[in-house]
Each structure stands twice: as structure tokens, then as C-alpha cells.
Amino acid sequence: MAENHTTATDKTVPYSTGDSMITDATIAEMREIAARYPVARSALLPMLHLVQSVEGRVTPEGIEACADVLGLTGAEVSAVATFYTMYKRRPVGDYHVGVCTNTLCAVMGGDLIFDRLKQHLDVGNDETTEDGKITLEHLECNAACDYAPVMMVNWEFFDDMTPESATQLVDDLRDGTEVKSPRGATVCTWREAERVLAGYPDGRADEGPTGGKATLAGLRLARERGWTAPGGSSNADTQKED
DSSP states (O other), X not given: OGGGOOOGGGSOOOSOOSOOOOXXXXXXXXXXXXXXXXXXXXXXXXXXXXXXXHHXXXXXHHHHHHHHHHTOOHHHHHHHHTTSTTSOSSOOOSEEEEEEOSHHHIIIIIHHHHHXXXXXXXXXXXXXXXXXXXXXXXXXXXXXXXXXXOEEETTEEEOSOOHHHHHHHHHHHHHTOOOBXXXXXXXXXXXXXXXXXXXXXXXXXXXXXXXXXXXXXXXXXXXXXXXXXTTSOOSTTTSOOO
């Protein structure tokens, strides 16, 4: 049963698999990213996303490549890669499924959703299904409390979830069914999403609404009542409601 699983961080992972997919083309893109910034080391965050898009995680080879391009030490790059939770040191499946278990989402059902998915997928936290499709992780606040309980798939929002809708979602992902976020684009693979975060747009930024009714309730109320900010013109007339 899933409750017998340990968290993946308790398990050892080979330091290097010896089969890095970083190529000369990858290095060229790293240099291209670095050139976007007045100070090259500022490019480290998107470069690490690029590494993940190629390797499926932040590998030792990826760390050394970033260090070489930016003139940093491997230790400096590792310090950043291990600080931010979006950078993974273990292989990630095709779809990274995150369940918010912070306070509001938890009391609204997030804990139940996470427990159901662990059982349904037979994995623990930060583990990947045997078919390599789903990596499950509990997340801290996703800044979407107005839609609690919230899940994310490859950083796309899924709102007002239930244990039943959550299991259907992961089943659709594993079956290859096209899945659309209610407030974003059609879900792509995790590596494809990482390439977007590296600064290589996929042309889907405007696909789907970015704000829902709950988020825009204040804007609608301001329009209805003619409210404006003190000493300034109304922003309500200039904001677009999706």
C-alpha cells in the first residue's frame, strides 16, 4: 500500500547515470540565455530549467555545464539547485502532479486528495509511477486559495478539486487523453514545460483564461459600483476580464 512508501528524499539516487543528454546545442542555448542578462550569473535559474528539460532532472553534468558557462563553481550552482523546490535531483515523470496541502487547501480537502492519489497511484511523496508517467508531490501554497483545494500539473492550475476529480485527472494523463487547465493552457509534458521556463516560449501563453470568477470578483464589484482608487483614475475600465 502507498502508506508504506517512504518519501523519495530518504532514498539514494546515483550521483550520475553516465548517460548525460547535454549536447553542444544545449551549451549553445545556455550561452544564449546568459547573453540575455547584464550579469551572466543571473541566468542560472532559467539555465537550470533548461537542464531539466533535457535531462529530466538537475544532473551533475548539468551543474558542471552551468558552472562552466557562467564562470561559477559547481558548489555555487548546487547551492541554488538545492535551494529551490522546482529543481529536482531525482527523475521526474511525464507529468509532475502537485497537490497543495497548505492550511486552507488541506482543510478544504487537499490532504484527502493527496492520500487518495498515493493509494491510487501506489506511490509516496516525490515518487514516480512505474510507467514513468506521474510524479506525485505535496506542495506548499500555490497562491490560489480562492479555488481551494488546488492541484497543479506541470505548473498549470486545477481548481476546486475532489478525490474523485483528482483520480480522473491522473488517469486521463496516464491514458494520453488531452487535458486542459481551467485557467491556462493544454497540459504539455514536464520537460516541455521546463523548456518554456527556460525562456523558450511554445506559443501557448494566451491559450485559455488566466483568471477565473473568484479571482476577478473584486474587479467586477468595482465596475458595478464605480469604485476607483483614491486620488487616481479607475483601473476597472482598463483591466481585461477573461
